[in-house]
Amino acid sequence: MKDKIKETVNNITSLDNILMQAAQRRLDNLTKPLGSLGRLEELAKLIVGITGQESPVLKNKVIFTLAADHGVTEEGVSFYPKEVTAQMVYNFLSGGAAINVLARHVGARVIVVDMGVASTVIARSECDEAIPKKHDCFAPSGLAMTNSFKNKKIALGTKNMARGAAMSREEAVKSIEAGIDILEEEFSRGVDIIGTGEMGIGNTTAASAITAVFTKKLVDNLTGRGAGLDNQGLQNKIEIIKKVLKVNNPNPNDPIDVLAKVGGFEIGGLAGIILAAASRKIPVVIDGFISGAAALIAYHIEPKSKDYMIAAHCSVERGHRIILEHIGLKPLLDLNMRLGEGTGGCLGINLAEASVNILTQMATFKSAGVSERK
Amino acid sequence: MKDKIKETVNNITSLDNILMQAAQRRLDNLTKPLGSLGRLEELAKLIVGITGQESPVLKNKVIFTLAADHGVTEEGVSFYPKEVTAQMVYNFLSGGAAINVLARHVGARVIVVDMGVASTVIARSECDEAIPKKHDCFAPSGLAMTNSFKNKKIALGTKNMARGAAMSREEAVKSIEAGIDILEEEFSRGVDIIGTGEMGIGNTTAASAITAVFTKKLVDNLTGRGAGLDNQGLQNKIEIIKKVLKVNNPNPNDPIDVLAKVGGFEIGGLAGIILAAASRKIPVVIDGFISGAAALIAYHIEPKSKDYMIAAHCSVERGHRIILEHIGLKPLLDLNMRLGEGTGGCLGINLAEASVNILTQMATFKSAGVSERK
Numbered sequence: 180m181k182d183k184i185k186e187t188v189n190n191i192t193s194l195d196n197i198l199m200q201a202a203q204r205r206l207d208n209l210t211k212p213l214g215s216l217g218r219l220e221e222l223a224k225l226i227v228g229i230t231g232q233e234s235p236v237l238k239n240k241v242i243f244t245l246a247a248d249h250g251v252t253e254e255g256v257s258f259y260p261k262e263v264t265a266q267m268v269y270n271f272l273s274g275g276a277a278i279n280v281l282a283r284h285v286g287a288r289v290i291v292v293d294m295g296v297a298s299t300v301i302a303r304s305e306c307d308e309a310i311p312k313k314h315d316c317f318a319p320s321g322l323a324m325t326n327s328f329k330n331k332k333i334a335l336g337t338k339n340m341a342r343g344a345a346m347s348r349e350e351a352v353k354s355i356e357a358g359i360d361i362l363e364e365e366f367s368r369g370v371d372i373i374g375t376g377e378m379g380i381g382n383t384t385a386a387s388a389i390t391a392v393f394t395k396k397l398v399d400n401l402t403g404r405g406a407g408l409d410n411q412g413l414q415n416k417i418e419i420i421k422k423v424l425k426v427n428n429p430n431p432n433d434p435i436d437v438l439a440k441v442g443g444f445e446i447g448g449l450a451g452i453i454l455a456a457a458s459r460k461i462p463v464v465i466d467g468f469i470s471g472a473a474a475l476i477a478y479h480i481e482p483k484s485k486d487y488m489i490a491a492h493c494s495v496e497r498g499h500r501i502i503l504e505h506i507g508l509k510p511l512l513d514l515n516m517r518l519g520e521g522t523g524g525c526l527g528i529n530l531a532e533a534s535v536n537i538l539t540q541m542a543t544f545k546s547a548g549v550s551e552r553k
Numbered sequence: 554m555k556d557k558i559k560e561t562v563n564n565i566t567s568l569d570n571i572l573m574q575a576a577q578r579r580l581d582n583l584t585k586p587l588g589s590l591g592r593l594e595e596l597a598k599l600i601v602g603i604t605g606q607e608s609p610v611l612k613n614k615v616i617f618t619l620a621a622d623h624g625v626t627e628e629g630v631s632f633y634p635k636e637v638t639a640q641m642v643y644n645f646l647s648g649g650a651a652i653n654v655l656a657r658h659v660g661a662r663v664i665v666v667d668m669g670v671a672s673t674v675i676a677r678s679e680c681d682e683a684i685p686k687k688h689d690c691f692a693p694s695g696l697a698m699t700n701s702f703k704n705k706k707i708a709l710g711t712k713n714m715a716r717g718a719a720m721s722r723e724e725a726v727k728s729i730e731a732g733i734d735i736l737e738e739e740f741s742r743g744v745d746i747i748g749t750g751e752m753g754i755g756n757t758t759a760a761s762a763i764t765a766v767f768t769k770k771l772v773d774n775l776t777g778r779g780a781g782l783d784n785q786g787l788q789n790k791i792e793i794i795k796k797v798l799k800v801n802n803p804n805p806n807d808p809i810d811v812l813a814k815v816g817g818f819e820i821g822g823l824a825g826i827i828l829a830a831a832s833r834k835i836p837v838v839i840d841g842f843i844s845g846a847a848a849l850i851a852y853h854i855e856p857k858s859k860d861y862m863i864a865a866h867c868s869v870e871r872g873h874r875i876i877l878e879h880i881g882l883k884p885l886l887d888l889n890m891r892l893g894e895g896t897g898g899c900l901g902i903n904l905a906e907a908s909v910n911i912l913t914q915m916a917t918f919k920s921a922g923v924s925e926r927k
Contacts, residue, residue, distance in 0.1 A: 210644055211651050212633075212780035216896065217869065217889025258926040259586075266923040270584055275916025277585050283914075284907045406586035407926065495591065512886065514904075515591025522590065529903060530888075533658045540657075542649025549640040552632040552781065 183356045184451070188481040190458035194228035202227040202538060209541040210549050218511060222489065222534035229462045229487050230371075234539045237462075237532045240287035241365055242374040242521040243452055244271055244278055245358075247295035247444035248336030249381030250345065254419045256384040259406055261336075265298045267378045271520075272302055272328055278376055278520035279326070285529040287374065289521070292329045292361060294354060295444030297336035302328040329364075331357040333444045337385075340423045344440045345385065351439035351447055358451020362459065372462045374491070374528050375452065375470040376521020377445045380406075383496060386472035387420050388441035390498045392429045393475050394505045401498035403468070403517075434479040442476070449473030454480065457487035462531060464489045466524040467517065468496035471503065478506050491527025492516055557730045558825070562855040564832035568602035576601040576912060583915040584923050592885060596863065596908035603836045603861050604745075608913045611836075611906045614661035615739055616748040616895040617826055618645055618652055619732075621669035621818035622710030623755030624719065628793045630758040633780055635710075639672045641752045645894075646676055646702055652750055652894035653700070659903040661748065663895070666703045666735060668728060669818030671710035676702040703738075705731040707818045711759075714797045718814045719759065725813035725821055732825020736833065746836045748865070748902050749826065749844040750895020751819045754780075757870060760846035761794050762815035764872045766803045767849050768879045775872035777842070777891075808853040816850070823847030828854065831861035836905060838863045840898040841891065842870035845877065852880050865901025866890060 202224045207213055214220060226235050246268050252261045270276045271291045282289045293300045333354050337345035346354070362373070379385075383405035391398050402417045427440035438447050450473045456463045457477075465474050465488050477484045490503050492512035503510055511530055516523050544551050576598045581587055588594060600609050620642050626635045644650045645665045648657075656663045667674045707728050711719035720728070736747070753759075757779035764775050776791045801814035812821050824847045830837045831851075839848050839862050851858045864877050866886035877884055885904055890897055918925050 209651070210641065210649060211892050215780070215869075215890065215892040216651060217891070219888060219890070260924050260927065263924050266921070267584065270916055270921040270923060273916075273921070275584060275914075275921050277583070277590060277911060277915055280910050280914045281907060284910050406589070511888065514593060514885065516589065516593070517591070518585050518589040526904070526907065530900070533655060533900065536654050536658050537651060540649075540654045541651055542644055542647070547640070547644040547647070547649050549644060550634050550637050553634065 183359055184352065187359050187454050187458045191481055191483045193483065194486050195231045196228065198231060198233060199224050199228040201233065206538060208543040210544055210547050216537060219530065219534040219537055222531055223538040226462050226531060226535055230460050235535045237371045237535055239369045239371045240285065240528050241370050242278060242282050242287050242289045242376050242524055243292065243361060244289055244376035244378060244521050245292045245294045245445035245448045246378040248297035249379055249385060249443055250337045250339035251341055251384050251419065251423065252381040253339045254341050256416045256419055257380050257405055258408060258412060259380050261297060261380045264378055264380050265296050265300060268293065268296060268300050272326055274326065276520060277518055277522050281522050281525035285525045287525060287528055289326050290329060290365065291326060292448065293332050294357065294448045295333045295336055329361060331361065331448065333357065337443055340427060340441055341419055342426065344427060345442055346439050348435060348439045351435050351442065354444045354447025355451035358448035359455040361448065362452045362455035366459050370461060372464065372528055372531055373456055374464040374521050374524025375449050375466050375473065376524055377449060377469045377519055379443055379445050382443050382445065382469050384416060384420060385441060385443040385446060386469045387498050388423050389437055389472040389475055390502055391420065391424060392431050392437050392441065393479060394501050396501050401501050403496035403498060434476045438476055446473045446476065450476040453477040453488065454484055457484040462489055463487050464491050464524045464527040464531065466491055466521050467494035467519050468499040469519055471499050474506060475502055489527055489531060492523035557733055558726065561733050561828050561832045565855055565857045567857065568860050569605045570602065572605060572607060573598050573602040575607065580912060582917040584918055584921050590911060593904065593908040593911055596905055597912040600836050600905060600909055604834050609909045611745045611909055613743045613745045614659065614902050615744050616652060616656050616661050616663045616750050616898055617666065617735060618663055618750035618752060618895050619666045619668045619819035619822045620752040622671035623753055623759060623817055624711045624713035625715055625758050625793065625797065626755040627713045628715050630790045630793055631754050631779055632782060632786060633754050635671060635754045638752055638754050639670050639674060642667065642670060642674050646700055648700065650894060651892055651896050655896050655899035659899045661899060661902055663700050664703060664739065665700060666822065667706050668731065668822045669707045669710055703735060705735065705822065707731065711817055714801060714815055715793055716800065718801060719816055720813050722809060722813045725809050725816065728818045728821025729825035732822035733829040735822065736826045736829035740833050744835060746838065746902055746905055747830055748838040748895045748898025749823050749840050749847065750898055751823060751843045751893055753817055753819050756817050756819065756843050758790060758794060759815060759817045759820060760843045761872050762797050763811055763846040763849055764876055765794065765798060766805050766811050766815065767853060768875050770875050775875050777870040777872060808850045812850055820847045820850065824850040827851040827862065828858055831858040836863055837861050838865050838898045838901040838905065840865055840895050841868035841893050842873040843893055845873050848880060849876055863901055863905060866897035
């Protein structure tokens with residue numbers, strides 16, 4: 180494993196248990212029946228443990244939406260043409276996608292990253308990282324938002340992994356390192372909580388293959404319809420994933436091997452972001468199935484990273500529940516969503532903010548003069 | 554049934570199916586895989602049908618937190634002293650309760666109503682309805698908020714329903730009418746979506762009794778620990794509820810009889826609010842178990858009111874799931890919450906707002922120049 184990844188992983192510590200116990204005592208003294216806010220209370224306590232702050236403030240919220248193309252689309256694993264990846268990047272930058280709407284709703288900014296789109300993305304200059312101080316864009320509706328674009332392109336999409344490795348081992352390392360850089364760049368601007376997101380036609384195929392390698396579950400049971408395959412399309416996708424695994428034989432004890440052989444550039448980038456966030460004590464809200472596959476890679480590189488993960492929701496993509504169980508994460512929401520981009524992550528960030536507000540803004544029985552239970 | 558209730562009920566119409574179909578077509582053209590936002594899409598479509606607006610805007614959000622005392626607390630059905638009801642009303646008015654924190658988080662204002670607290674509530678003048686134009690209060694933290702207080706007291710708490718009816722039939726009608734008035738007063742100030750909430754030591758006992766009458770399920774299976782009873786306390790509560798039902802024998806075909814015999818003033822008030830909101834085409838986000846009991850009464854007065862209800866979450870209180878199944882509502886969230894006050898309602902309102910933003914702010918495939926599926 181390369182130095183930058185190793186250094187990041189070495190900085191990941193355990194949660195602050197003493198502060199978490201103090202948070203629990205504080206929660207128990209607030210004017211409500213003991214434990215009556217359920218998972219919101221658990222979440223507040225976890226965020227105290229993650230951040231190492233007694234009274235965390237989740238003001239700077241960032242969604243990272245990483246985009247890349249997948250050579251395996253040659254095998255007909257998606258009904259959408261691969262051009263949609265780049266088209267959606269432009270949609271993200273002009274503020275018209277679901278992630279933009281939900282990020283605005285929860286007060287998060289969106290960092291769109293080209294990790295390996297199969298064409299050159301030309302961002303409008305006002306969104307471009309070349310002008311980092313002025314990265315506000317405007318949505319078509321005229322609503323102000325703070326998007327920005329980063330170019331971290333590793334290659335013009337992965338190779339067709341049904342015929343060999345998706346990328347070289349070097350590219351896999353590079354994609355994780357790019358993710359670390361992305362988080363570090365944002366860290367210096369200030370960030371309190373992040374959400375993961377992605378876009379890449381064909382990427383549920385890569386996520387399914389990764390899930391099969393690490394969890395050892397049957398491909399038939401963890402492969403879903405992605406953006407909307409019919410029965411025949413799903414059957415073809417399952418066969419292709421089986422072929423991908425046979426052709427590449429990834430080593431589950433070597434997460435970078437798995438990423439290189441059956442992964443994607445956006446998945447590697449997200450794994451890097453997750454590890455770097457954990458090393459910086461920043462809560463990471465994991466979105467759906469593809470983000471989950473990135474979390475699997477991060478978790479198998481360093482299991483301690485799990486403590487910094489918050490599972491926003493459980494996707495309709497059937498492999499997602501298998502990932503969450505494997506890592507040991509319990510999703511907050513179950514709203515039949517399967518869009519990706521970071522959309523579930525936004526809703527999770529919103530609940531996280533609600534939870535710390537409960538911890539830090541509620542009155543205690545004593546301060547409010549409310550009688551305690553007999 | 555009295556005239557005001559009848560008139561309100563007569564104004565409840567069916568959902569606007571034509572607009573809902575148009576909303577579905579619009580959702581299907583947005584830049585995302587078909588149906589991939591799951592329950593958010595269903596919710597947006599429902600809100601279009603409820604409001605009769607093609608592009609609903611949920612700007613004015615209101616939580617109604619109704620408080621009242623329960624004579625049945627004499628039977629030891631709660632470990633908290635009944636004084637807590639009034640103490641919590643003051644906590645609501647000074648902004649230190651969970652409902653204040655979560656309402657601020659989602660941008661809702663809280664209307665606190667004394668429906669039948671067992672002592673005289675003296676609101677600070679700046680919060681009092683006597684000065685309706687200046688109803689901003691400040692939380693202890695200094696955060697600005699827009700609370701207001703209404704006095705609709707029917708009596709100083711209900712009578713002990715283990716020995717006879719909780720209230721007279723006239724009082725039951727009055728409490729529903731008061732709820733209608735509360736909604737109408739707010740309607741004239743502007744309100745786009747509401748959440749129900751309550752406070753009343755002992756009110757899970759009333760809610761359990763109401764649930765038993767309408768759903769005919771066993772008391773043992775629908776009674777929970779409320780604010781935190783132990784096993785012995787729970788067993789006592791179950792016995793008391795059985796006694797309450799035997800002593801009063803409420804008529805399930807006469808919802809006002811049920812409310813009078815085994816209900817509470819805050820429950821009647823919420824039933825009135827729900828009916829009035831439905832008559833005004835305002836989406837009503839139903840909070841937890843006690844709000845659910847109020848929804849049961851509203852539903853049995855006029856089944857069409859169901860179409861206007863959005864179930865925010867499923868409470869830990871076991872009777873709540875039984876209510877939701879009986880009415881036919883599917884909760885959005887399941888976060889192990891059991892606090893009441895309208896806390897779950899706040900989170901539900903937030904999802905409702907997210908859903909209409911998706912409908913009204915996202916780009917279409919055409920407008921964004923994104924290719925559609927093959």
